[in-house]
Amino acid sequence: MKTIGEAIQEKPWVGWVLFLVSMALVFLLGIFTYTIVERRTEAQFAYTPLTDIDPLEPRAEVWGRNFPRQFNTYEQMADTSFRSKHLGSQRRDLLAENPRLVILFAGYGFSRDYNLSRGHTYSVQDVHETLRTGAPMKAGDGPQPATCWTCKSPDVARLMKEHGPEEFYAKALSDFGAEVVNPISCASCHDPATLNLRITLPALAEAFERQGRAVTRATHQEMRSLACAQCHVEYYFGQNNYLIFPWDKGMRAEDMAEYFDDHAFADWIHPLSRAPMIKAQHPDYEVFTTGIHYQRGVSCADCHMPYKTEGGQKFTDHRIQSPLNNIVNSCQTCHRQSEAELTRNVYDRQDMVKEVRTRLEDILVTTHLEAEFAWNLGATDAQMHEALHLIRHAQWRWDYAAATHGGSFHAPLELTRTIGAGIDLAHQARHKIAGVLHELGHTGPVPLPDVSTKEKAQTYIGIDLAKLEAEKQIFLDEVVPQWLAEAHARHQRWDERKADPDHMGSYLFD
Numbered sequence: 001m002k003t004i005g006e007a008i009q010e011k012p013w014v015g016w017v018l019f020l021v022s023m024a025l026v027f028l029l030g031i032f033t034y035t036i037v038e039r040r041t042e043a044q045f046a047y048t049p050l051t052d053i054d055p056l057e058p059r060a061e062v063w064g065r066n067f068p069r070q071f072n073t074y075e076q077m078a079d080t081s082f083r084s085k086h087l088g089s090q091r092r093d094l095l096a097e098n099p100r101l102v103i104l105f106a107g108y109g110f111s112r113d114y115n116l117s118r119g120h121t122y123s124v125q126d127v128h129e130t131l132r133t134g135a136p137m138k139a140g141d142g143p144q145p146a147t148c149w150t151c152k153s154p155d156v157a158r159l160m161k162e163h164g165p166e167e168f169y170a171k172a173l174s175d176f177g178a179e180v181v182n183p184i185s186c187a188s189c190h191d192p193a194t195l196n197l198r199i200t201l202p203a204l205a206e207a208f209e210r211q212g213r214a215v216t217r218a219t220h221q222e223m224r225s226l227a228c229a230q231c232h233v234e235y236y237f238g239q240n241n242y243l244i245f246p247w248d249k250g251m252r253a254e255d256m257a258e259y260f261d262d263h264a265f266a267d268w269i270h271p272l273s274r275a276p277m278i279k280a281q282h283p284d285y286e287v288f289t290t291g292i293h294y295q296r297g298v299s300c301a302d303c304h305m306p307y308k309t310e311g312g313q314k315f316t317d318h319r320i321q322s323p324l325n326n327i328v329n330s331c332q333t334c335h336r337q338s339e340a341e342l343t344r345n346v347y348d349r350q351d352m353v354k355e356v357r358t359r360l361e362d363i364l365v366t367t368h369l370e371a372e373f374a375w376n377l378g379a380t381d382a383q384m385h386e387a388l389h390l391i392r393h394a395q396w397r398w399d400y401a402a403a404t405h406g407g408s409f410h411a412p413l414e415l416t417r418t419i420g421a422g423i424d425l426a427h428q429a430r431h432k433i434a435g436v437l438h439e440l441g442h443t444g445p446v447p448l449p450d451v452s453t454k455e456k457a458q459t460y461i462g463i464d465l466a467k468l469e470a471e472k473q474i475f476l477d478e479v480v481p482q483w484l485a486e487a488h489a490r491h492q493r494w495d496e497r498k499a500d501p502d503h504m505g506s507y508l509f510d
């Protein structure tokens with residue numbers, strides 16, 4: 001056997017062959033390593049900044065051309081088939097499921113129509129369809145202010161830039177029917193130049209400022225919740241329907257109640273009990289911050305927008321939905337329990353909160369009806385004053401716990417505490433009313449009407465559902481198509497301007 005050295009001495013070309021073969025190998029290895037590194041970098045910087053997209057571009061599909069993965073998962077929100085024990089993406093008639101709500105919200109839009117929320121892509125359509133917005137046949141008509149659009153569409157940030165927030169809020173919802181057509185999308189949360197999360201709606205930044213904080217100094221992980229806190233919060237309409245978060249005294253139910261008392265604020269006067277009521281919106285962020293996950297640094301996006309991998313690329317799942325439809329990515333990244341066990345943990349907490357919440361609902365329904373009975377017997381304002389204040393506070397605590405649909409999981413302990421306080425206040429109110437009835441000479445139980453179904457309860461408070469539905473249908477058939485056609489023409493003008501190489505500045509404004 002010859003050594004390589006001997007072989008090369010005998011036939012020098014063997015040396016050259018060996019040399020060239022190893023050079024080729026080294027070259028191939030180099031290319032191979034380079035591709036790996038390149039792929040890794042690609043995975044990290046999968047997106048290039050968007051200079052051709054206006055910072056206020058409200059149309060998801062325009063952004064989607066650059067970010068197909070995020071856009072595809074975003075579009076999956078159109079699927080509303082998922083239903084969990086209490087929540088999910090299906091449109092569910094909450095008044096039919098729980099007719100007590102009709103009495104609790106009597107005199108307020110929610111007693112007409114109240115459905116479980118669906119995915120973000122339905123935000124504008126659901127405003128058109130709910131009976132709460134009525135049937136505004138021309139601009140300026142209808143029961144709701146433009147403020148209602150604020151959390152429904154990135155068109156709002158564009159309109160606020162054009163008109164200023166004050167002027168925007170002071171208009172009617174129907175004034176901007178043709179302007180607000182794009183559901184919540186990319187521009188609601190992102191700056192297109194950097195893709196950083198951003199806050200576009202003023203109320204959150206203003207609430208922070210009043211507390212001496214700055215939203216711009218939030219950490220990256222905080223932003224993964226604050227992006228949601230632009231909308232998933234408690235709010236009210238101040239002077240000229242200016243949107244305000246009532247956080248100045250704190251974010252617990254009793255802190256906000258104190259704030260509302262100080263501002264002598266009421267959303268409406270309850271027509272049965274005549275109590276000055278406060279409607280809780282959806283204090284999801286506030287309640288979440290009292291829970292264990294927030295305290296351990298977990299953000300909304302960790303559970304509702306988990307990472308997903310496709311073709312070796314990691315990205316954020318933009319199908320925002322119930323995490324129970326995706327436990328593997330939403331929970332099992334941190335918890336090693338089975339899907340069944342984690343689901344049970346969620347349901348246990350929700351069931352227990354619901355149990356006490358329902359008790360409070362029953363007492364509140366009775367209290368409103370007993371107060372009505374006392375008025376009918378001739379009670380005076382002075383006699384009823386204390387009871388009405390107690391009803392206001394009891395129902396606010398109930399609503400704070402009920403309106404945040406995820407709250408029974410996000411912070412079950414805080415909600416149970418709040419509902420407990422509500423039960424005490426509602427009992428105190430009943431006690432006061434019993435005293436008034438006694439003064440008026442009534443003894444024995446109060447005869448209560450049968451309000452045990454949605455239909456019976458709505459008839460009792462004087463809602464003519466068939467009429468409201470008929471009016472709504474005319475509005476949906478005649479007005480909404482006009483709004484959408486006008487918007488379509490505007491979008492075409494934008495696209496033409498955007499395509500024009502000579503266009504200057506923003507292509508969005510006419």
Ligand code: HEC
Pocket residue numbers: 088089090116117118119120122123124126127150151152153184188189224225227228229230231232300301304305320321322
């Ligand atoms: C611009 C306002 C806005 C922002 C920002 C926003 N949401 Fe929403 N969200 C809504 C509205 C409005 C709905 C109800 C849509 C409907 O039912 O038509 C909703 C619905 C939801 C639902 C219910 C989905 C379903 O399938 O039932 C979840 C969960 C949710 N949002 C979570 C989040 C999270 C998490 C964030 C932050 C990453 C966030 N949202 C940011 C306004 C917003």
Ligand code: HEC
Pocket residue numbers: 047060063064067070071074184185186187188189190195197224227228301305314315316317318
């Ligand atoms: C409700 C808020 C919200 C909306 C609406 C939204 N995103 Fe995101 N997006 C997020 C969050 C939260 C992250 C994670 C950011 C982080 O942690 O840095 C993210 C991350 C991203 C990223 C970075 C890469 C990744 O996948 O993590 C891209 C690109 C992106 N989004 C594109 C889009 C596009 C395109 C749309 C519209 C179709 C959109 N986003 C709509 C909240 C939102």
Ligand code: HEC
Pocket residue numbers: 292293296298302303323324327330331332333334335342343345346
């Ligand atoms: C980013 C990590 C993370 C994610 C994602 C996460 N959790 Fe947790 N979870 C925690 C931490 C941390 C705690 C506190 C436990 C501790 O510190 O001992 C916790 C606590 C809990 C608890 C006990 C709470 C209590 O009431 O005492 C339950 C139940 C739970 N998680 C369920 C879930 C479910 C269901 C999901 C998915 C929807 C989920 N978690 C997603 C980190 C996470």
Ligand code: HEC
Pocket residue numbers: 084085086087088089116117225228229232284285288293298299300301302303304321322323324346405406407409410
């Ligand atoms: C630890 C995981 C976790 C975190 C963090 C979290 N959620 Fe949830 N969320 C859940 C679970 C679980 C549910 C209940 C879903 C069900 O019952 O189908 C839920 C329900 C909801 C719902 C109602 C969904 C529906 O189907 O109607 C909304 C809205 C919501 N969360 C918003 C938020 C917001 C906003 C934040 C941050 C402020 C947040 N969540 C943080 C796990 C989480």
